[in-house]
Amino acid sequence: MSTCPEHIVQYMHEYLDGDISREHEQELRAHMRNCKDCQKHMQELTSTIAFVKSAAVIEVPPNFVEQVMQRLPKRKMRSGVQRWLRRHPFLVAAAMFCIFMSASLFSGYKNDQEFSVTKQPNLQVEGQTVIVPEGKTVKGDIVVKNGDIVVKGAVDGNITVINGKYMASTANVTGQIEEVDEVFEWLWYKIKSNAKSAWSFIDKNE
Amino acid sequence: MDALVNKRIKQVLKGDQHAYSDIVSLYQQKVYQVCFRMLNNQHEAEDIAQEAFIRAYTNLHTFDLERKFSTWLFRIATNLCIDRIRKKKPDYYLDAEVTGTDGLDLYSQISSNDRLPEEEVERMELQERIQYEISCLPDKYRMVIILKYIEELPLQEISDVLDMPLGTVKTRIHRGREALRKQLSNL
Numbered sequence: 001m002s003t004c005p006e007h008i009v010q011y012m013h014e015y016l017d018g019d020i021s022r023e024h025e026q027e028l029r030a031h032m033r034n035c036k037d038c039q040k041h042m043q044e045l046t047s048t049i050a051f052v053k054s055a056a057v058i059e060v061p062p063n064f065v066e067q068v069m070q071r072l073p074k075r076k077m078r079s080g081v082q083r084w085l086r087r088h089p090f091l092v093a094a095a096m097f098c099i100f101m102s103a104s105l106f107s108g109y110k111n112d113q114e115f116s117v118t119k120q121p122n123l124q125v126e127g128q129t130v131i132v133p134e135g136k137t138v139k140g141d142i143v144v145k146n147g148d149i150v151v152k153g154a155v156d157g158n159i160t161v162i163n164g165k166y167m168a169s170t171a172n173v174t175g176q177i178e179e180v181d182e183v184f185e186w187l188w189y190k191i192k193s194n195a196k197s198a199w200s201f202i203d204k205n206e
Numbered sequence: 207m208d209a210l211v212n213k214r215i216k217q218v219l220k221g222d223q224h225a226y227s228d229i230v231s232l233y234q235q236k237v238y239q240v241c242f243r244m245l246n247n248q249h250e251a252e253d254i255a256q257e258a259f260i261r262a263y264t265n266l267h268t269f270d271l272e273r274k275f276s277t278w279l280f281r282i283a284t285n286l287c288i289d290r291i292r293k294k295k296p297d298y299y300l301d302a303e304v305t306g307t308d309g310l311d312l313y314s315q316i317s318s319n320d321r322l323p324e325e326e327v328e329r330m331e332l333q334e335r336i337q338y339e340i341s342c343l344p345d346k347y348r349m350v351i352i353l354k355y356i357e358e359l360p361l362q363e364i365s366d367v368l369d370m371p372l373g374t375v376k377t378r379i380h381r382g383r384e385a386l387r388k389q390l391s392n393l
Contacts, residue, residue, distance in 0.1 A: 013380040017361065041387075048387045052355040055336045060238045061252050065230045068259045072223060083267075 244287040246341040258283035347382030
């Protein structure tokens with residue numbers, strides 16, 4: 001076989017793959033007619049194929065399907081949520097913004113547990129109670145946090161009481177009186193005042 | 207069959223996990239067969255075949271319904287088999303000289319220890335012998351021979367499964383056949 005052209009073996013494989021051209025097949029047949037070695041080579045190849053093809057079907061281990069089903073990740077929910085998040089980046093960003101905003105407002109609520117009052121002349125402070133004395137007039141708004149206010153005199157402006165009581169007898173208040181107790185009311189008040197200050201800031205700039 | 211498979215895939219994608227069991231029972235035989243012939247070990251074959259179905263499940267949303275599911279599944283399974291074989295081989299120190307042997311490295315050891323003594327091979331039952339001869343083939347020839355002659359896939363499909371040009375597949379099959387022929391004629 002050492003004298004046989006190399007491409008003859010190549011043609012054998014083309015023949016075995018079933019994609020040999022007419023010319024190659026004729027050349028292969030012509031060569032094999034006179035070449036014992038190549039006949040033997042071809043014979044060995046075909047019996048090799050027959051040998052591999054006689055492999056029996058391998059039995060799948062029992063309960064294979066059940067085991068796969070048990071090993072599957074539980075529910076597609078997580079990946080479903082992930083896919084949704086990936087598809088709606090803007091909504092995710094907006095939600096994150098809301099969460100952080102409210103978190104900062106709530107933490108602000110906790111920090112604001114101390115008593116405080118807007119500084120105005122003519123105001124008296126007794127413990128956690130702010131008093132507008134009789135016969136006196138306070139000009140401007142008053143905000144009382146975590147304390148009560150008693151108005152005996154007159155107030156020329158708004159009164160806001162957060163976490164406290166507004167008490168008045170013969171009060172004379174020209175502006176609005178607002179009591180804020182609950183967290184959400186406080187939140188609303190905070191948003192309103194932020195908006196107001198933002199608005200006045202814009203007004204000033206114009 | 208493809209229509210049924212696509213129907214099941216759509217059901218799974220909609221969240222019906224149970225529909226996947228039909229897909230597994232339909233293909234378990236083929237996938238396990240490839241893994242077993244490739245890895246030559248029942249436990250490893252079972253583990254890798256299960257892993258292939260799980261990977262297919264978790265990546266099902268990336269499957270293109272226009273394509274053939276079995277080709278896609280075979281690709282996952284064959285890749286897992288190749289990865290497993292690579293991990294098993296401590297190839298990083300194959301070049302190292304073996305102490306106490308004159309200039310012998312592990313390559314020569316492996317090739318000399320690769321085959322069992324002739325008498326032992328001749329005593330094997332036919333099926334055992336087939337599995338043994340396949341397992342003696344180099345990995346890259348073994349894979350194409352299994353897909354071609356045991357799974358009986360067309361050459362083009364083998365090229366799709368292995369993501370390899372058709373010409374490369376043919377060359378490997380030719381060399382695989384020659385290698386097997388030599389193994390068998392040695393005895």
